[in-house]
Amino acid sequence: EVQLVESGGGLVQPGGSLRLSCIASGFTFSNYWVHWVRQTPGKGLVWVSRINNDGSSTVYADSVRGRFTISRDNAQNALYLQMNSLRAEDTAVYYCTRGLPNYSSFDSWGQGTLVTVSS
């Protein structure tokens, strides 16, 4: 069974940092591009970042570029999102999700982890 399990969310003050993790199982992790998508409580879905299957290529939304870093460890079947200089508007549930290389929809999602940025 394909599984993606996020962790690392919590309450952090504005300007602080947090590192999210996503552990994959049930499939060959290194064959997939993986993404972070976030959802503000009660609002819609916003794509955040993507990393290709060997980690050599990353893409970010304008709203997080320069503050967030996506990375992966294929040996550990793990995806990460290092979030620095956090702002109130980064408050959201963060999902990890997978897609095949290049043009691909997201066929499996984690359960999400809540990040709250507040003083």
Next chain:
Amino acid sequence: DIQMTQSPSTLSASVGDRVTITCRASQSISSWLAWYQQKPGKAPNLLIYKASSLQSGVPSRFSGSGSGAEFTLTISSLQPDDFATYYCQQYSINPLTFGGGTKVEIK
């Protein structure tokens, strides 16, 4: 960025109704469009990919059509389990973008 506009934002319907949701892209995205269903407190679930391909395990009452910049999701006969929010997503050009969602409510 490609803007994805869904309509309506809310839809009231009864069990057994035929339901259609529209998604318009601000530029052509070929057929690189997906539809997701999301229930409260849960992650989105892929229904349709490449505009009209049914994801494995998804009931055949769901169908997608369109290409270029205009797309539709149709539920042929609404079931109790289908009351949820539906999102379209383009995956043609970065940044990947989602529509604002359509909430299907019980009439």
